[in-house]
Amino acid sequence: MRPVELRTARLVLDLPTLDDADLVTQYCQDPAFEQYLTTPWPYTRADAEEFLGTHVPEAWATGAELTWAVRDAEGGPLLGVISVRETQHELGFWMGEEHRGTGMMSEAATAVVEGAPGGGIRGAESVLWRAVEGNIASAKGARAAGFRRIQPDRPTVPTRDGGTLPAWYGVREATVDPRAYDSWIDILGADA
Numbered sequence: 001m002r003p004v005e006l007r008t009a010r011l012v013l014d015l016p017t018l019d020d021a022d023l024v025t026q027y028c029q030d031p032a033f034e035q036y037l038t039t040p041w042p043y044t045r046a047d048a049e050e051f052l053g054t055h056v057p058e059a060w061a062t063g064a065e066l067t068w069a070v071r072d073a074e075g076g077p078l079l080g081v082i083s084v085r086e087t088q089h090e091l092g093f094w095m096g097e098e099h100r101g102t103g104m105m106s107e108a109a110t111a112v113v114e115g116a117p118g119g120g121i122r123g124a125e126s127v128l129w130r131a132v133e134g135n136i137a138s139a140k141g142a143r144a145a146g147f148r149r150i151q152p153d154r155p156t157v158p159t160r161d162g163g164t165l166p167a168w169y170g171v172r173e174a175t176v177d178p179r180a181y182d183s184w185i186d187i188l189g190a191d192a
């Protein structure tokens with residue numbers, strides 16, 4: 001499949017390329033990535049080059065994973081990355097540390113999940129989000145993007161060494177379930 005560009009009020013979501021390798025290398029040194037993601041650790045420039053030069057274009061071509069750079073202007077620097085995998089239609093995202101907390105990731109996630117069901121992602125009627133238990137920033141991002149928390153039996157996420165950790169799960173259909181916001185109260189409280 002050919003890469004699809006998405007736009008929101010503030011953002012351009014487009015193809016991350018090798019020109020973004022320096023920034024990806026820089027952002028992926030963040031200890032939060034060691035704790036919450038399966039990106040390589042320690043993270044090298046060669047990892048960024050493999051991700052941008054091989055994984056991203058190949059996964060777009062096969063449809064296995066659609067990955068966007070989050071930018072605040074056409075041709076602007078990469079601020080973060082968001083993707084949806086064909087397997088389980090799972091959303092993944094990260095923002096460079098200095099660009100967090102401005103609602104940009106929830107804005108990007110909303111655009112991606114609303115473009116996915118019945119459209120960009122083959123066979124997707126909903127999108128899955130999951131995160132290591134305790135990843136409050138990610139859960140707030142999922143809540144802000146209209147996900148509803150679900151509690152399957154034994155929810156887990158894979159770790160980079162082939163293990164699993166207990167996880168939080170959420171799901172988002174094309175329209176936001178009216179019960180979605182309140183489904184997070186147990187873990188995020190009732191505040192916005």
Ligand SMILES: CC(C)(COP(=O)(O)OP(=O)(O)OC[C@H]1O[C@@H](n2cnc3c(N)ncnc32)[C@H](O)[C@@H]1OP(=O)(O)O)[C@@H](O)C(=O)NCCC(=O)NCCS
Nearest residue numbers: 036094095100101102103105106131137138140141144192
């Ligand atoms: C998860 C992540 C992408 C969120 O990015 P962000 O730019 O902060 O997201 P937004 O600005 O859209 O904020 C979404 C919500 O999270 C809240 N938030 C952001 N950082 C937070 C933090 N460190 N602790 C608690 N809440 C946080 C925001 O206030 C907002 O909440 P609100 O909707 O109640 O106002 C970012 O923290 C990150 O890259 N973390 C490391 C990688 C990671 O864990 N990725 C997710 C793996 S599942």
